[in-house]
Amino acid sequence: MSLPDNSLWENVLAGDERAFEALFRQQYPALYGYGLRLTGDEEMAKDGIQELFQRLWQRRARLGQLAEGAVRPYLFKALRHQLANDARAHTRRAGWHTAYAAELAADFHYSPEDFLIAQELSEAQRVQLLQALAQLSNRQREAIYLKFFDGFAYDRIADIMGLNPQSARNLIYQSLHVLRQHLPPAVWLLLLSQWALQVRLFFNVFTNN
Known part of the structure; x- marks a missing residue:
C-alpha cells in the first residue's frame, strides 16, 4: 500500500490493519535512525519503535486527525517521549539516581558514515x-540532525524538541557557526x-561577517 502519510494515518484511525503496517514500514527507517542517535543503543531504539506503534494501534480510537505533513513529526515527538520513558524505567530498575540518568543518552550520537561526504x-x-x-551541545546536535538529515522545518523541530520556533532557529544558527569555526575549510x-x-542562507550570513 503506497499512500501519503496523512491518508495512511486516516485509514489507521479507521482500524485498517494494512494501512497500519504500511505506515510502520514507511516510517521505520527514519524513526530508527533518530532513535538510534538519541539512545546509542540499537535494541532500545527498536523496542521503543515497537512499543510506540503498539500504543498507537491500541489507542487509535482516541487519536485525532493530523494536519498535512504532520504525521512524521508527530511520530518523532512520540518516539522521543517513548524512549525517555523507557530510559526512566530502566534507571529505576537499575537503581541509578543521577539527574540525567533518567533521560536519554548523554550524547546525540553521530558517526562519519552518517554523512554523504564520508x-x-x-x-x-x-x-x-x-x-x-x-x-x-546535545540539543544542538539533535537540532542539526532533525533539520539536515530529516528535513524538518523549524516549527516541526521546535514541536519535537519542546522548544519555540525561534529557539530552534537559534540552535541551528549557533551550531553552524560552531562547526564553521572548528572545521578546516575543505571539510x-x-x-x-x-x-x-538548507544552509545557503546561513552561509550568506557567515560570509558577510
Whole structure:
C-alpha cells in the first residue's frame, strides 16, 4: 500500500490493519535512525519503535486527525517521549539516581558514515568532523540532525524538541557557526555541499561577517 502519510494515518484511525503496517514500514527507517542517535543503543531504539506503534494501534480510537505533513513529526515527538520513558524505567530498575540518568543518552550520537561526504574524507578529516560535532551541545546536535538529515522545518523541530520556533532557529544558527569555526575549510565546504539548500542562507550570513 503506497499512500501519503496523512491518508495512511486516516485509514489507521479507521482500524485498517494494512494501512497500519504500511505506515510502520514507511516510517521505520527514519524513526530508527533518530532513535538510534538519541539512545546509542540499537535494541532500545527498536523496542521503543515497537512499543510506540503498539500504543498507537491500541489507542487509535482516541487519536485525532493530523494536519498535512504532520504525521512524521508527530511520530518523532512520540518516539522521543517513548524512549525517555523507557530510559526512566530502566534507571529505576537499575537503581541509578543521577539527574540525567533518567533521560536519554548523554550524547546525540553521530558517526562519519552518517554523512554523504564520508567517502570523500580522509581518516584525519573524519576525526576532525567528529571533533567539531563534539563541540556542539546535545540539543544542538539533535537540532542539526532533525533539520539536515530529516528535513524538518523549524516549527516541526521546535514541536519535537519542546522548544519555540525561534529557539530552534537559534540552535541551528549557533551550531553552524560552531562547526564553521572548528572545521578546516575543505571539510566545511564539503559539509556545505551536502547541506547546500538548507544552509545557503546561513552561509550568506557567515560570509558577510
